[in-house]
Amino acid sequence: MTDTPPEPLDEDAAWTAFQARDRAADGRFVVAVKTTGIYCRPSCAARRPRREHVRFLNTPGAARAAGFRACLRCLPDDVTRDRQAVVAAIVLIDAADVPPSLDTLAAQVGYAPHHFHRLFKRATGVTPAAYARARRTARATQALAAEPSITAALYEAGYAAPSRFYADSDQRLGMAPGQWRRGGEGVAIAWTVAPSPMGPLLVAVTDRGLARIAFENDEHALVRALPAADIRPADAATRDRIARIVAATDVPDPVLAEPARRIAFIEAVSQALLGTG
Ligand SMILES: [Zn+2]
Known part of the structure; x- marks a missing residue:
């Protein structure tokens, strides 16, 4: 897997997605709250802070480097792992002569089948x-x-x-x-x-x-x-x-x-x- 350079963040769009608790935005950026020192995924269920107390960062790593800790409620680091699992599953499917079963695929990327099925569908729009x-x-x-x-x-x-x-x-x-x-x-x-x-x-x-x-x-x-x-x-x-x-x-x-x-x-x-x- 190669790291792509982060895209510049559109802060207004990020704020709108954060206000809407938009799950589709999870993994695209994290929201760090200056008053609590915590960073969240955009869809976190926690109460919304004022905009001037918020910082948008491209990755969990960037938030940690800036001194923030991961929210225990929304587990923002797991989003990245979820998306990497989907990326890895696509590589496996593309390389296979015969399409792997859901159980095989989920096991290979370290997830339970039902959960992985949902992750895959959310990321791609279709089932594995x-x-x-x-x-x-x-x-x-x-x-x-x-x-x-x-x-x-x-x-x-x-x-x-x-x-x-x-x-x-x-x-x-x-x-x-x-x-x-x-x-x-x-x-x-x-x-x-x-x-x-x-x-x-x-x-x-x-x-x-x-x-x-x-x-x-x-x-x-x-x-x-x-x-x-x-x-x-x-x-x-x-x-x-x-x-x-x-x-x-x-x-x-x-x-x-x-x-x-x-x-x-x-x-x-x-x-x-x-x-x-
Ligand atoms: Zn959170």
């Missing part, structure tokens, strides 16, 4: 299993274009059994794998590009599911991947529905590395679009 599946779908899509047979593509992507892939593929390719290999022959695809906090997101749908969802500015890659499909801009109702779902999806924790954040965000949008998860 959903993140692993998204990783695998991305691999399968790439492998389908490159491998000489569908079976070879499945093994390349880490599927233990073809049936599992066929069960996923309707929704996750928007068509049967064979149709995908034939360039989307006979398939109607509607696409739009929706703005998102992480950049423009291309979403291409069929009547069966998602043909493509990727951080792209236009339809060119879609047309290249599926040259035989009937590809058209989505109608206004479809465009609006997609834009609303993308806008309502939480952005994954900035502490996570790319491409994990993008994969998690795409997976969360996909689940909302498909009505799963």
Whole structure:
């Protein structure tokens, strides 16, 4: 794990998050209270001090270096450990040929499964299993274009059994794998590009599911991947529905590395679009 240099703190935003006891801000900074010598996570349940008595610091370490002690109520040092556990779990999932089970994953990062499941979901917007599946779908899509047979593509992507892939593929390719290999022959695809906090997101749908969802500015890659499909801009109702779902999806924790954040965000949008998860 590498340390990234701390971002400069926006004190007004930090104060607003602290006032709101915003859990999403936990781990981004700590709040040190000059009158008590204690530092807290932003969501701490303790009574709010006056703003002039507060100092915002990037990390627990910085607060300790400035002479503050950790609050015994909100345990601000544990936030960092929680986020590091999620980062470590993502590395494990990314490196695994077969997605590890929740129990295995939680044990490897030193947490109880149920608790870890919640931490992971809060940081990424999706469960560990959903993140692993998204990783695998991305691999399968790439492998389908490159491998000489569908079976070879499945093994390349880490599927233990073809049936599992066929069960996923309707929704996750928007068509049967064979149709995908034939360039989307006979398939109607509607696409739009929706703005998102992480950049423009291309979403291409069929009547069966998602043909493509990727951080792209236009339809060119879609047309290249599926040259035989009937590809058209989505109608206004479809465009609006997609834009609303993308806008309502939480952005994954900035502490996570790319491409994990993008994969998690795409997976969360996909689940909302498909009505799963
Ligand atoms: Zn506290």
